[in-house]
Amino acid sequence: MPSNDRRVFLKTVGTVAGATSLGSxxxxxxxxxxxxxxxxxxxxxxxxxxxxxxxxxxxxxxxxxxxxxxxxxxxxxxxxxxxxxxxxxxxxxxxxxxxxxxxxxxxxxxxxxxxxxxxxxxxxxxxxxxxxxxxxxxxxxxxxxxxxxxxxxxxxxxxxxxxxxxxxxxxxxxxxxxxxxxxxxxxxxxxxxxxxxxxxxxxxxxxxxxxxxxxxxxxxxxxxxxxxxxxxxxxxxxxxxxxxxxxxxxxxxxxxxxxxxxxxxxxxxxxxxxxxxxxxxxxxxxxxxxxxxxxxxxxxxxxxxxxxxxxxxxxxxxxxxxxxxxxxxxxxxxxxxxxxxxxxxxxxxxxxxxxxxxxxxxxxxxxxxxxxxxxxxxxxxxxxxxxxxxxxxxxxxxxxxxxxxxxxxxxxxxxxxxxxxxxxxxxxxxxxxxxxxxxxxxxRFGESDRPEDEPVSACIETDPSLDACGLDAGDAVELHAGCSSGTDPEFVWEASGDEKRGESIVVTVPECGRLEVTLTVTDGGGNTDTASVVVSAN
Known part of the structure; x- marks a missing residue:
C-alpha cells in the first residue's frame, strides 16, 4: 500500500492487509x-x-x-x-x-x-x-x-x-x-x-x-x-x-x-x-x-x-x-x-x-x-x-x-x-x-554548578582507599578527579611515562615498588594545578 499520507507520525493509523496464509x-x-x-x-x-x-x-x-x-x-x-x-x-x-x-x-x-x-x-x-x-x-x-x-x-x-x-x-x-x-x-x-x-x-x-x-x-x-x-x-x-x-x-x-x-x-x-x-x-x-x-x-x-x-x-x-x-x-x-x-x-x-x-x-x-x-x-x-x-x-x-x-x-x-x-x-x-x-x-545535564571564577584545584579520590589494608599486587584501583575544581576543567593523568585523559582512570597495583600517578587539571582559562598519589601493595 504506497503511502500518500504526509501527516506527522502517529497521527494516522493506516493498516496494511496481510497475505493469505498457505500452511505455515x-x-x-x-x-x-x-x-x-x-x-x-x-x-x-x-x-x-x-x-x-x-x-x-x-x-x-x-x-x-x-x-x-x-x-x-x-x-x-x-x-x-x-x-x-x-x-x-x-x-x-x-x-x-x-x-x-x-x-x-x-x-x-x-x-x-x-x-x-x-x-x-x-x-x-x-x-x-x-x-x-x-x-x-x-x-x-x-x-x-x-x-x-x-x-x-x-x-x-x-x-x-x-x-x-x-x-x-x-x-x-x-x-x-x-x-x-x-x-x-x-x-x-x-x-x-x-x-x-x-x-x-x-x-x-x-x-x-x-x-x-x-x-x-x-x-x-x-x-x-x-x-x-x-x-x-x-x-x-x-x-x-x-x-x-x-x-x-x-x-x-x-x-x-x-x-x-x-x-x-x-x-x-x-x-x-x-x-x-x-x-x-x-x-x-x-x-x-x-x-x-x-x-x-x-x-x-x-x-x-x-x-x-x-x-x-x-x-x-x-x-x-x-x-x-x-x-x-x-x-x-x-x-x-x-x-x-x-x-x-x-x-x-x-x-x-x-x-x-x-x-x-x-x-x-x-x-x-x-x-x-x-x-x-x-x-x-x-x-x-x-x-x-x-x-x-x-x-x-x-x-x-x-x-x-x-x-x-x-x-x-x-x-x-x-x-x-x-x-x-x-x-x-x-x-x-x-x-x-x-x-x-x-x-544540560551533569555540568558543573561551580562559579565561573572558581580557581582551579586538582584533587584525587581513590577506590579502594590507598590506606586500606589488604591492597595486593595486581589489584585494580580507580582514581577519580571529580573532587577537583575549576571552570570547564580538563584532566590529564601521567604514570610511568604514559598519559591518559578523562575524569577517572584505573591503574594496577605494581608487583614491586611504587607507582606514582600525577593529575594535571587545566581550566578554560589555561590555568593549571596538579596532585599526585602513590599506589603500592600494603
Missing part, C-alpha cells in the same frame, strides 16, 4: 533487488555482530532536539529499539501487553528527519526490533499463543505489505539476517518444546535447517551463527561448532553470548552475586579472559568498538581492553536505570534517568555522551518531555540510544512501572540532531 508460510511475489543496505542502524544492536557500534557519527559537538512524539505504546518490551536505513526510521511498538496471548503492537516506517509517517502496519503480536536488509523489513513477535498476528514476517520496506510470513511459532527472539539467510530462534520463555534454532531463506521464508536446544538471541560473523544461551553453529548447515556449559543466571537480564568482534565472542555470566564479563575464542569457545563487575552489579548488554568492551551498570560505565580484559577507565554518570552503551565515531552514548541527587534533572530522562577513549564527558542532555504523556511518579528514563546518519534516537519508558499497562500508556520517542551551540541551561 504465506508468500507474495516481488521483483528482486540485490542491493544490501550498509548505512544506518539496521537491526538490533546495529548490525549482525550485535556490537552496539554505529558506522555513522552522532550529534556533534552538541545535541539539540529535532523532533519527538508520543508512541501510543511502548518500546520497553523485547529490548525493542528503533532501526534506521536510508533515511527511514522503523519502529516496533507494543500497544497492549496486558496478557501474553492478547499482546498487540504495530510496525511503522517514518521519515527520520521530519517524523512524517510513510506507512504503519498494525495488528502484530508484541513485536521484536525489526531488521532491514535490501528492500525488506523482517519482524518477529514474541507472544505465548499462535495466531494470525504472531510469527515471523517479511514486509516490503517501501509499503509495509507482507512478502512472506511464518506462523508456525508465535514466540521468536529477534532474528539476524546475513548472506541471504535469516537465523532465528524460538523463544525458550514461551516455547512448548524448548528453544530451537532455525535458518530460513531470506527471500522466500523456506526452512533451510533447524536445531533443537539452541536458544537465545542470535548474532553472526564469518560463517558462524552464535545463540545467546551458549551455542555456536555452522551457518551453512546448523551443525554444532561449540557450546558453553555455564548457563546464564536467571537474575541476569542478558546473555552468556552477546556480541562478536575480531575473533572474540563476549558475554556475561553471574557468579558470587556479580556479573562477570568473559571473552571467548570465536573458533572454539575457549575462555580468553574474564573480568568481574563488582559485588551486586548487573551489566547491561555489552558494546564493542575500537578495541574496547564497554559495560554499563546503574550509574557507571567501564571500558575494558578487548584483547586482555584490562580496565581502561571507569566513569560515574549520576544516572540511574542506565541503558546499554552505544558507540559511534569515538563517542559513547548512554541513556537513563537523572539520579535523585542530580538537581533539576532528578527522575528526568537523560542521555550522556562520553569520549570513548578516555571516558571524559562530552555533553549531557535532559530530554524535553513537555507536552508529552509522562508518568506521575517515578519519572521517565531514556532507553539505549540508537545512532545513525548524524542523529540520535532514544525511546523513553517509566522505569519503575508496576504493571505492563503503565508501560504501554507512557512511551515516547526523542530524536536529536547535532548543533554547534551548547543546549540551553535547562537541557
Amino acid at each position: 508460510i504465506a508468500i507474495a511475489e516481488e521483483d528482486g533487488d540485490d542491493r544490501t543496505r550498509r548505512d544506518g542502524w539496521t537491526t538490533f544492536r546495529s548490525g549482525p555482530r550485535h556490537a552496539g557500534a554505529a558506522g555513522d557519527s552522532g550529534p556533534v559537538p552538541f545535541a539539540t532536539t529535532g523532533w519527538r512524539t508520543d508512541l501510543d505504546g511502548s518500546m520497553a518490551f523485547n529490548e525493542s529499539q528503533p532501526v534506521v536505513a536510508d533515511g527511514t526510521l522503523y519502529l516496533a511498538v507494543t500497544t497492549d501487553a496486558s496478557w501474553l496471548e492478547r499482546s498487540t503492537g504495530y510496525v511503522a516506517a517514518v521519515d527520520a528527519e521530519t517524523g512524517e509517517t510513510k506507512w504503519k502496519r498494525g495488528n502484530f503480536g508484541k513485536p521484536n526490533p525489526p531488521t532491514v536488509v535490501d528492500d525488506t523489513v523482517y519482524v518477529a513477535t514474541r507472544v505465548s499463543r499462535t495466531s494470525g498476528k504472531s510469527g515471523l514476517f517479511a514486509l516490503d520496506a517501501a509499503t509495509g505489505e507482507t512478502t512472506w510470513s511464518r506462523t508456525d511459532s508465535s514466540a521468536w527472539e529477534t532474528p539476524v539476517v546475513a548472506d541471504g539467510r535469516i537465523y532465528a530462534s524460538i523463544s525458550d520463555s514461551y516455547a512448548r518444546g524448548g528453544p530451537a534454532a532455525r535458518a530460513f531463506d531470506a527471500e522466500t521464508g523456506e526452512t533451510l535447517w533447524g536445531r533443537d536446544e539452541s536458544g537465545g538471541t542470535p548474532f553472526y560473523a564469518d560463517g558462524t551463527v552464535f545463540y545467546g544461551e551458549g551455542t555456536a553453529l555452522n551457518a551453512d548447515d546448523g551443525s554444532l561448532r561449540w557450546e558453553v556449559s555455564e548457563e546464564a543466571d536467571w537474575r541476569s537480564s542478558h546473555a552468556v553470548l552477546q556480541t562478536v568482534a575480531d575473533g572474540l565472542v563476549f558475554g556475561t555470566v553471574r557468579r558470587d552475586d556479580a556479573d562477570v564479563v568473559l571473552a571467548r575464542s570465536a573458533s572454539d569457545g575457549s575462555v580468553q579472559w574474564e573480568r568481574a563487575s563488582g559485588e551486586g552489579r548487573y551489566y547491561n548488554r555489552l558494546t564493542v568498538a575500537d578495541g574496547r568492551v564497554f559495560a554499563s551498570t546503574d550509574g557507571t560505565v567501564t571500558a575494558l581492553d578487548a584483547e586482555t580484559g584490562a580496565p581502561a577507565w571507569t566513569r560515574e554518570l549520576q544516572v540511574t536505570h542506565a541503558s546499554s552503551a552505544t558507540a559511534a565515531d569515538g563517542t559513547l552514548y548512554v541513556g537513563g534517568q537523572g539520579a535523585r541527587d542530580a538537581g533539576d534533572a532528578a527522575e528526568r530522562p537523560v542521555v550522556v555522551a562520553l569520549d570513548a577513549a578516555s571516558g571524559e564527558r562530552r555533553w549531557g542532555y535532559v530530554l524535553d518531555d513537555d507536552g508529552l504523556e509522562v508518568v506521575d511518579h517515578g519519572g521517565m528514563a531514556a532507553e539505549t540510544p540508537v545512532v545513525a546518519e548524524g542523529r540520535l534516537y532514544a525511546a523513553t519508558v517509566p522505569p519503575t512501572a508496576s504493571t505492563n499497562d503503565v508501560y504501554t500508556a507512557y512511551g515516547n520517542l526523542h530524536v536529536f540532531a547535532g548543533s554547534e551551540e551548547r543546549p540551553p541551561a535547562e537541557r
